[in-house]
Amino acid sequence: MIATQLPAIQVALPLLAAPLVLILRNGALAWSVAVAVSWLSFAVALALLLRVLDGGTIVYLLGDWAAPWGIEYRIDEVNAFVLVIVTSVAAVVAPYARRSVEAEVSSDRHYLFYTGFLLCLCGLLGIAITGDVFNLFVFLEISSLSSYLLIGLSRDRRALTAAFRYLILGTVGATFYVIGIGLMYMMTGSLNMADLATRLPAVADTTTIHAALAFLTIGLALKAAIFPLHLWLPNAYAHAPSVVTAFLAATATKVSIYVFLRIFLTVFSGASIFESFPLADLLIVVAVLGMFTGSLVAIYQSDVKRALAFSSVAQIGYMILGISLLSTAGVAAGIVHLFNHALMKCALFLALGAVALRIGSARLDQMAGIGREMPWTMAAFTVAGLSLIGVPATVGFVSKWALVMATLEKDHVLLAVLILLSSLLAVIYVWRVVEVAYFRDRPDDAATLSDPPTSMLVPLWIMTGAAVYFGLDGTRVLDVATAAATRLLEGWP
């Protein structure tokens, strides 16, 4: 009985828990609920992934209304994997949140933080699970509105302006998406993804669908912070509370990239848009520009959080590059990097959260010598940083390797060289931090520091450990990603 209702439980659990937390109005209770819900969600997502890998696509009709009239949840290898990514990050971040939120959010707002966190989780899971394009918009706005709230909870007043700018650009992006699906509805009379995929080919060569495609591309690129539409991201990540940055960096843009994949590869699968329109070539150029610009700007930042935010722009470039190769290997490389980047960026931002707990910020000039006083924190930062560069035995290497192999398979030698060159830029901005933290002396008048409490150190090392574990044994993740890529390129049965 419960097994058949799992898709609904996945979304309903955080959605119902959010108002409960709001009513409780107690920080510690709210935190316990958030931890319990995120771990339960993780269990549900794992169960769903196992069932999909075992028995194929799950179709769940909400309220038993038959599709395409009712809303259906359709879970295949792709979104089952995304659900696992989102819930695993939530499950690791939630226990960490307690001490970090105590330090960075005023105490009368703690319960609001956990309400926002649960709503954001619900929105992200909803986006990933739904098979209806309009339902997707609603979940997109649930997750976006709650992330504006979460960013604005920081004590830093610059977080407010960052949240406002994100709100304006995010709403423009979401509205573009609505225009796009409206135009598709105009031509096909359907909002169901599977139904759209069968109806679109007949009308694919009309101006309306071309316009829809343009609106969808720009709208989703804004949401996913694909270069040059990333302008909201650096400030939002740099000034948000550390937990929020770690959570959003690992999930929000990833889910947007999933939507990108789903719309262009599944919904437009029969419409051969990539042949009639040079979208893929365009994306390759944008991706490479993003890889270099993001990394170059990251090198010159004085705030490490901001540097890593720009590095996210570069890493999104790698994912888009893989996807726009349009081969099984390329899309699989994009999806693998989506997972791997979630692990290592989450670990890096969690480490910075620990640093912020002790020294009050993540400014590079204040981090001199902290490597010796916070050994566990900075060791995790270094390992995750090495992974960002793509050093063997870390997840970063697995995804870079998959990506380079995919470009070579398509005879794009130049692209392979560019990937390696841009990785070298990552060496510079990671090394700057390592050098300051380990090889500079701490000022004599500085207070002595120590590693953060266990409740923060354990989540940090779970993420870092995962970044190494899946770097040593990447085959299982690669298998799932390849299955997902095959499903995306072949469409639903």
Place this chain on the structure above:
Amino acid sequence: MGILDHFNYWMVIVLMMAGLYTVISRGNLIKQVVGLNVFQVSVFVLYISMGKVSGGTAPILGEGITVYSNPLPHVLILTAIVVGVATTALALALVVRIRKAYGSIEEDDILKQENGS
């Protein structure tokens, strides 16, 4: 077929561009929110217009009603209006807090203070 046959769609384009232009060009945060609203309203009009069936009545059960407008876009837009109201409320709440923190709602003033601090 005259230009006026597509009057609604022309208005959609006018509203959309006016809204987007306001969002981009104005430094006042409230005006940006207003622009965002105008932009969203244009999409509401687009959806409502596409639901119209010429010669159709309101989608209700009744004697002799055979041709009626498509009610689905209306329902979708009800949802989108709710989302729009929530976005506006949150945006205005942020503006209130920005004003408390910076003493201004002009983007230029705020940027000057941010770069100075």
